[in-house]
Amino acid sequence: MAEAQAPLTKKDFKSDQEVRWCPGCGDYAILNSVQGIMASLGVPRHQICFVSGIGCSSRFPYYMNTYGFHSIHGRAPAIATGIKTANPELSVWLVTGDGDGLSIGGNHMAHILRRNVDIKVLLFNNEIYGLTKGQYSPTSPVGLKTKSTPMGSVDRPFDPISFALGCGATFVARTIDSHLKHMEQTLLAAAHHKGTAFVEIYQNCVIFNDGAFQGFSDKAVRDDKTIDLQPGKPMVFGKDGSKGIQIEGWEPKVVVAAEAATWKSDTHSPGPAFVMSQLDLDPAMPRPIGIFRDVKAPVFEEAVHEQLRAAKAKRGAGTIKDLVYTGETWTV
Amino acid sequence: MSQSKNPGSELPLQQQEEVVIRFAGDSGDGMQITGNQFTHTSALLGNDLATFPDYPAEIRAPAGTRPGVSGFQVRFGSSDIHTPGDQPDVLVAMNPAALIVNIRDLKTGGLVIVNTGQFTESDLKKANLAKNPLTDGTLSGYRVIELDINKRVSEALKGTPLSSKEVQRCKNFYTLGLMYWLYSRPLETTMKWLDEKFAKRPELAEANKLAMQAGFNAGDIQELFQGRYEVQRCDELPKGTYRNIMGNEAVSIGLVVGAKLADLQLFLGSYPITPASGILEQLSTYKNHGVITFQAEDEIAAICAALGSAYAGCLGLTSTSGPGMALKGEAMGLAVSVELPLVIVDIQRGGPSTGLPTKTEQADLLQAIFGRNSEAPIPVIAASSPADCFDVAIEAVRIATQYMTPIILLSDGYIANGAEPWRLPKLEDLKPFPKPFLKGVPEGGFLPYARDAYLARPWAKPGTPGLEHRVGGLEKAHLTGNINYEPENHEFMVRMRQNKVMGIRETIPTPNVFGDSTGEILIVGWGSTRGAITSAVEKLHAKGKKVSSLHLTHVWPLPKGLDKIFGCFRSILVPEMNLGQMARVLRSEYPEQNIISYPKVQGLPFRTSELVSKVESLLAK
Numbered sequence: 001m002a003e004a005q006a007p008l009t010k011k012d013f014k015s016d017q018e019v020r021w022c023p024g025c026g027d028y029a030i031l032n033s034v035q036g037i038m039a040s041l042g043v044p045r046h047q048i049c050f051v052s053g054i055g056c057s058s059r060f061p062y063y064m065n066t067y068g069f070h071s072i073h074g075r076a077p078a079i080a081t082g083i084k085t086a087n088p089e090l091s092v093w094l095v096t097g098d099g100d101g102l103s104i105g106g107n108h109m110a111h112i113l114r115r116n117v118d119i120k121v122l123l124f125n126n127e128i129y130g131l132t133k134g135q136y137s138p139t140s141p142v143g144l145k146t147k148s149t150p151m152g153s154v155d156r157p158f159d160p161i162s163f164a165l166g167c168g169a170t171f172v173a174r175t176i177d178s179h180l181k182h183m184e185q186t187l188l189a190a191a192h193h194k195g196t197a198f199v200e201i202y203q204n205c206v207i208f209n210d211g212a213f214q215g216f217s218d219k220a221v222r223d224d225k226t227i228d229l230q231p232g233k234p235m236v237f238g239k240d241g242s243k244g245i246q247i248e249g250w251e252p253k254v255v256v257a258a259e260a261a262t263w264k265s266d267t268h269s270p271g272p273a274f275v276m277s278q279l280d281l282d283p284a285m286p287r288p289i290g291i292f293r294d295v296k297a298p299v300f301e302e303a304v305h306e307q308l309r310a311a312k313a314k315r316g317a318g319t320i321k322d323l324v325y326t327g328e329t330w331t332v
Numbered sequence: 333m334s335q336s337k338n339p340g341s342e343l344p345l346q347q348q349e350e351v352v353i354r355f356a357g358d359s360g361d362g363m364q365i366t367g368n369q370f371t372h373t374s375a376l377l378g379n380d381l382a383t384f385p386d387y388p389a390e391i392r393a394p395a396g397t398r399p400g401v402s403g404f405q406v407r408f409g410s411s412d413i414h415t416p417g418d419q420p421d422v423l424v425a426m427n428p429a430a431l432i433v434n435i436r437d438l439k440t441g442g443l444v445i446v447n448t449g450q451f452t453e454s455d456l457k458k459a460n461l462a463k464n465p466l467t468d469g470t471l472s473g474y475r476v477i478e479l480d481i482n483k484r485v486s487e488a489l490k491g492t493p494l495s496s497k498e499v500q501r502c503k504n505f506y507t508l509g510l511m512y513w514l515y516s517r518p519l520e521t522t523m524k525w526l527d528e529k530f531a532k533r534p535e536l537a538e539a540n541k542l543a544m545q546a547g548f549n550a551g552d553i554q555e556l557f558q559g560r561y562e563v564q565r566c567d568e569l570p571k572g573t574y575r576n577i578m579g580n581e582a583v584s585i586g587l588v589v590g591a592k593l594a595d596l597q598l599f600l601g602s603y604p605i606t607p608a609s610g611i612l613e614q615l616s617t618y619k620n621h622g623v624i625t626f627q628a629e630d631e632i633a634a635i636c637a638a639l640g641s642a643y644a645g646c647l648g649l650t651s652t653s654g655p656g657m658a659l660k661g662e663a664m665g666l667a668v669s670v671e672l673p674l675v676i677v678d679i680q681r682g683g684p685s686t687g688l689p690t691k692t693e694q695a696d697l698l699q700a701i702f703g704r705n706s707e708a709p710i711p712v713i714a715a716s717s718p719a720d721c722f723d724v725a726i727e728a729v730r731i732a733t734q735y736m737t738p739i740i741l742l743s744d745g746y747i748a749n750g751a752e753p754w755r756l757p758k759l760e761d762l763k764p765f766p767k768p769f770l771k772g773v774p775e776g777g778f779l780p781y782a783r784d785a786y787l788a789r790p791w792a793k794p795g796t797p798g799l800e801h802r803v804g805g806l807e808k809a810h811l812t813g814n815i816n817y818e819p820e821n822h823e824f825m826v827r828m829r830q831n832k833v834m835g836i837r838e839t840i841p842t843p844n845v846f847g848d849s850t851g852e853i854l855i856v857g858w859g860s861t862r863g864a865i866t867s868a869v870e871k872l873h874a875k876g877k878k879v880s881s882l883h884l885t886h887v888w889p890l891p892k893g894l895d896k897i898f899g900c901f902r903s904i905l906v907p908e909m910n911l912g913q914m915a916r917v918l919r920s921e922y923p924e925q926n927i928i929s930y931p932k933v934q935g936l937p938f939r940t941s942e943l944v945s946k947v948e949s950l951l952a953k
Contacts, residue, residue, distance in 0.1 A: 046795060067794035067802070068801075068803070070806065071636065071639075072663060075663065078636035078637045079640035081633075082638060082641040082648070083640040083643055085599070085624060085637070087795060089795060090794050107630060107633075108629065108632075108633050312619075312620045317622075320589050320593075320762060323588055323621070324756050324759070328372075328521070329574060330376055330378055330574055331572070332565075332572060
């Protein structure tokens with residue numbers, strides 16, 4: 001096949017469809033990054049399948065020159081599980097949003113994570129409903145005034161990272177649409193993880209929730225207001241790298257860089273990752289991004305096919321005769 | 333043991349053409365097992381038969397109460413049998429509640445065998461009885477055999493290592509043994525079953541075998557009965573090899589066979605729901621046939637995973653019952669839009685909402701045909717009996733793949749749990765209908781929404797080089813499948829999908845008329861009413877009535893030629909277990925016909941006698 005011979009470029013992954021997101025939408029940067037890392041993965045286009053639900057982010061598959069399935073609201077994890085289980089050879093990517101993935105599809109998201117299906121989940125979190133034009137979402141902060149919360153939202157939000165960890169996800173990471181280098185690194189790490197890889201991407205909605213992440217994502221403040229969790233490296237942050245995080249007991253605190261703890265994403269318990277994910281609640285602390293968790297666990301579809309192989313080995317490949325002419329029969 | 337000395341040889345042996353027995357007891361008494369064992373043994377003796385299990389939704393309703401009564405009716409005979417029978421000839425009642433709930437159904441003069449060991453004051457109280465029905469005249473007009481089965485079982489199992497509670501749980505096998513004696517059936521089949529069932533607890537197998545043998549011997553030595561009966565094998569059945577089969581079993585086997593004939597891997601996505609769970613359980617045992625079963629987190633995930641698998645090149649399958657159908661509606665619409673083969677099996681039960689989970693109904697018909705947002709045509713076919721499920725399942729696979737469409741297969745609780753002899757198909761009669769995938773870019777380019785002669789689109793599965801394409805729920809342009817919002821294109825696509833499904837009429841047969849092709853009344857049935865309708869028509873023919881019947885397997889689209897057939901009868905009578913849903917469909921499709929609805933919505937199948945009376949009253953008008 002031609003594709004196997006010539007290395008693919010980013011351009012190979014652009015479909016012929018016109019991209020229809022609002023000008024300035026964070027989705028463009030994510031699309032660009034995904035197309036970029038796809039080229040470097042060495043997987044032929046015909047072995048890749050993008051699956052999505054409903055929402056702005058879910059238009060994503062139309063713009064990828066791969067196989068794709070734009071499904072119904074919230075159900076992409078189930079569709080993707082069917083695809084991956086039917087054909088484990090495929091590289092399956094799931095694109096969803098905070099409403100699609102954590103509200104209407106929260107149940108399916110929980111279950112794909114616990115099953116550890118080898119699928120890469122990109123959750124674009126803009127903390128708002130975009131496609132339905134500006135209602136609050138399950139990740140909107142308390143008090144957010146939207147079209148459906150004129151006096152401010154009274155719902156306590158989900159933290160997507162805490163959610164994923166609670167579901168037993170084997171890979172959990174977070175990145176920011178405007179932080180291109182970090183996004184590509186994170187996506188690549190997810191791509192190389194065997195099992196469900198959950199990546200929350202802070203994505204700015206310029207129309208309905210502009211600047212939601214500005215406080216820590218702006219280039220001017222980013223280094224001081226975020227901490228990049230890099231497995232095996234000290235938890236250091238700040239423009240000059242002078243600050244660090246130390247976890248004493250259950251309480252992380254800011255220390256000088258020299259006293260920073262080394263970040264481990266593969267501890268037996270997801271406890272440390274959970275503690276770090278809860279930093280979001282403290283405005284005085286830097287917002288953690290990077291890789292919260294990365295552990296090995298049995299993969300769902302492999303176990304399914306292993307049982308098929310074992311059954312065939314034990315009982316022989318079944319035939320129609322075995323199905324019909326079985327049990328006790330009699331002849332008239 | 334006394335079996336060897338030809339027990340009961342001194343008693344007169346009477347031949348009977350057919351018998352209807354109802355086993356009734358508390359839901360913890362094992363009546364379903366008892367009934368199934370009796371059925372299985374009778375099937376192997378070559379009787380024709382039909383069964384009707386009827387049990388509460390609660391796993392264990394309060395013991396001894398009326399809502400806790402579980403029943404199993406079996407009709408077996410030496411002649412062709414279509415239904416489990418209107419009224420039992422024999423009632424086995426293990427406690428007062430079982431007696432009082434079932435006695436009204438017993439034929440006048442019928443035999444009732446009562447376990448008096450379960451008739452204490454407190455037992456009567458649990459059954460909400462002020463007086464003892466054994467002595468208050470309730471049983472006058474019946475032949476009553478009183479037997480303290482509790483005590484007999486304790487005696488028979490004296491010295492076993494079992495607790496007294498475990499001993500009492502062998503009561504049903506004592507009863508079964510007694511009925512085996514009465515109807516001259518051998519014990520071997522059940523003995524073997526017990527050995528397999530309790531392979532890990534041989535002491536239980538032994539105890540149940542002892543209890544069964546004791547029941548068998550009791551018939552012989554205790555002079556309970558004046559004679560024994562024999563029901564000869566049925567020679568009216570068409571020649572062939574048979575096995576006893578239940579509906580959900582036959583659906584499962586049919587779907588696996590169908591997938592093999594289509595040369596596809598079968599992927600079931602399902603969520604447990606009564607009375608459909610048996611399909612998930614059965615298919616999970618077919619891993620060596622390459623069948624993938626996925627127990628999803630909910631009904632929606634179940635159908636979505638199945639649809640995802642269909643995109644990836646499997647035959648998608650989901651099994652459920654009414655409430656699950658409601659939940660799957662949106663995903664069915666997606667399946668219509670993406671045009672992939674997906675079989676949706678609906679084992680109907682009483683509704684609305686949770687309704688009567690263990691009882692039967694046919695009230696999902698309109699939901700199946702029309703129950704989705706917008707114009708979302710899906711073909712619907714219905715099984716008419718346990719054995720018919722096999723053929724209908726294969727037909728569902730054929731239509732799904734040939735037309736690249738979701739299809740709904742309707743069965744119901746009555747078929748799902750009922751059993752009958754299944755004449756096994758000859759393997760050479762099962763003709764393959766392989767569904768080819770598109771292997772590469774066709775000449776002139778790849779168009780995901782191009783059409784073949786059946787208006788089916790090509791099936792291009794991920795993993796095929798050059799055929800990368802996107803599908804989804806947004807309206808798509810004809811041929812390219814790209815997103816398209818143009819008004820004319822939308823109407824074109826709506827009509828295209830509709831025409832494709834209605835075009836299935838071209839590949840389905842016109843059903844045969846049972847009886848003369850002209851007459852007063854044509855009974856039109858669909859689904860599980862077939863047995864009762866056929867029996868009723870036979871009875872009416874014997875009375876010289878000009879009545880025929882026709883049974884619909886393809887309920888949507890309807891087969892061609894019905895208008896001509898209907899036109900040869902004065903009226904069309906449509907009995908169904910709903911408020912007249914098929915009648916409504918037929919009235920709208922054939923407005924010139926005189927269509928009479930005959931509804932029954934009691935969670936119970938039609939009795940033959942009800943249909944006979946209905947027809948006679950119509951003829952008398």
